[in-house]
Amino acid sequence: MKTVYIALGSNLNTPIEQLNSALTALNKLPQTSLSAVSSFYQSKPLGPQDQPDYVNAVACIHTELAPLELLDYLQQIENEQGRVRLRRWGERTLDLDILLYDDLVIKSERLILPHYDMTNREFVIIPLYEIAPNLILPQGIAIAELAKNFANHDMKICYKP
Template identity: 70%
Template sequence: MTTVYIALGSNLNTPIEQLDSAVLAISQLPQTKLGDVSPYYGSKPMGPQDQPDYVNAVLSIETTLSPITLLDELQRIENEQGRVRLRRWGERTLDLDILLYGDLEIQSERLTVPHYDMQNREFVIVPLFDIAPNLVLPNKSAVKNLRKNFEQHKMVLIKKAK
C-alpha cells in the first residue's frame, strides 16, 4: 500500500456537500483505505476574484491503485459530481488533485506529482499539515517548515475533521 495525499476543492453547488460526497466516494475506491481528512477551510479564489470563495481540504489514503488508475478514478468522481470547469483557476463544482503519491516523482502528460506549486498554496499546505505535520516532501522540504510560511493565512475554519 502506498500513502497518497489528495487535495479537494469546490466553490459551486454546495461546496461542503461536494467535499463530503467526494470523501465518501474516495473511501469506496477499490484497493483503497481512507486515512485522515483535514478540517475544511474557506479560502479566497486563487484566480479570478469574481467567483465564490472555495472550500478546501486534504485527505490521505492507502492504496495499491497505480497513479494513473487513481487519477482516472478521481476524474470519474469529479465528473459524477457534475464537474464544471468554466475557466482556468475559475469556479469548480469539484477539484480533486493528487498532491503526493508516496515518494514518487511523476512528470507525464496527464499527471505531475508532487503537485506543481503546492508548497506556495496555503489551501494545500495548511490542511496537509493538519493531517501530516511530520511529512517530508520528495524534494526534502518538511511540511512543518512550509506551514510556517502561512502563519498569517486568511482561511476560515468551516468544518472540523471527524
C-alpha cells in the first residue's frame, strides 16, 4: 500500500459538509483506506479576495491505486460534488489535490508530485504537520521545518472530524 496525502478545500455550499462528503468518498475508493484526517481550518482565499473564506484539511490514505488512476477518482469526486472551474484560484465546492504519493516524483502534464507549490501554503503545511509531524518530503525537507515558517498563521480550526 502506498501512503498518499491529499489536500481538501472548499468555500461554497457548506464547506464543512463538502469536506466530510469528500472524506466519505475517499474512504470508499477501491483498494484504498482513509487513515488520518487533520482538523478543518478556515483560511483566506489564496487568489481573488472577492470570495468566501476556505475550509481546508489534509487527509492521509493508503492505496494500491496508481497515481493517475487516483487523480481520475479525485476529479470524479470533485465533479460529483458540483465542482465547476470558473477562474484560477476561484471559489469552488471542492478541490482535491494529491500532495504526496509515497516518495514518488512526477512531472507530467496532468500531475506534478510532490505538489508544485505545497511548501508555500500554510493551509497545506499546517494540517499536514498536524497528522504527519515527522514526515520528510522527497526533496529531503522536514515538514516540521516548513511548519515553523507558518508559526504565526491566522487560520482558525473550525471543525475536528
